[in-house]
Amino acid sequence: xxxxxxxxxxxxxxxxxxxxxxxxxxxxxxxxxxxxxxxxxxxxxxxxxxxxxxxxxxxxxxxxxxxxxxxxxxxxxxxxxxxxxxxxxxxxxxxxxxxxxxxxxxxxxxxxxxxxxxxxxxxxxxxxxxxxxxxxxxxxxxxxxxxxx
Numbered sequence: 474x475x476x477x478x479x480x481x482x483x484x485x486x487x488x489x490x491x492x493x494x495x496x497x498x499x500x501x502x503x504x505x506x507x508x509x510x511x512x513x514x515x516x517x518x519x520x521x522x523x524x525x526x527x528x529x530x531x532x533x534x535x536x537x538x539x540x541x542x543x544x545x546x547x548x549x550x551x552x553x554x555x556x557x558x559x560x561x562x563x564x565x566x567x568x569x570x571x572x573x574x575x576x577x578x579x580x581x582x583x584x585x586x587x588x589x590x591x592x593x594x595x596x597x598x599x600x601x602x603x604x605x606x607x608x609x610x611x612x613x614x615x616x617x618x619x620x621x622x
Contacts, residue, residue, distance in 0.1 A: 525622045526586050528595075531578040533614040540564065540579045547608040548582045554598040556591035557584050578616075592619070 530551075534543060544562060552560030562582040568574060586592040595601055 523588055526589060526592055527620040527622055528584040528586060528592055529618040529620065530582050530584070531616045531618075532580045532612045533577065534579045534611055535613045536611075537579055539611055543608065543611055544580050547604065547611070548580060550600050550604045551582055551584060554584075554595050554600045556586060556594045556598065558587050558591075559585035 532543065532548075534540060544564065548562045549560075551557065552562070560582065562580065564580060565576040565578060568576075570576070584595070586595065
């Protein structure tokens with residue numbers, strides 16, 4: 474108990490402005506402490522903005538017979554958007570049925586972005602908006618998974 478009391482009293486002396494040489498020294502110390510607490514937050518925000526990401530989109534079509542048309546004519550539009558770094562499209566692989574595998578979708582596309590900002594720009598890219606307007610009637614469900622890499 475004495476040790477805890479001594480540690481508390483010592484730490485109290487370190488931050489007590491009366492024990493500091495001057496008010497300016499106290500303000501300087503508080504300012505440095507505040508800045509050191511805030512700077513890492515700015516650094517984290519900058520890193521997040523530069524964070525590469527994968528945007529995975531899964532489509533369930535109204536008519537399974539339209540899968541080939543949707544795969545070859547519709548989804549390639551997304552790959553031509555300005556900020557897309559890499560684009561891959563496909564259909565469910567013919568893997569074994571397991572509880573953890575979902576084969577129920579018809580088409581999937583994977584888009585790679587160099588930053589979260591690039592993905593934000595993609596959302597309003599004219600080709601992306603045209604794709605939605607022109608082809609949204611073909612799907613009954615769409616599911617997106619965004620992954621930071």
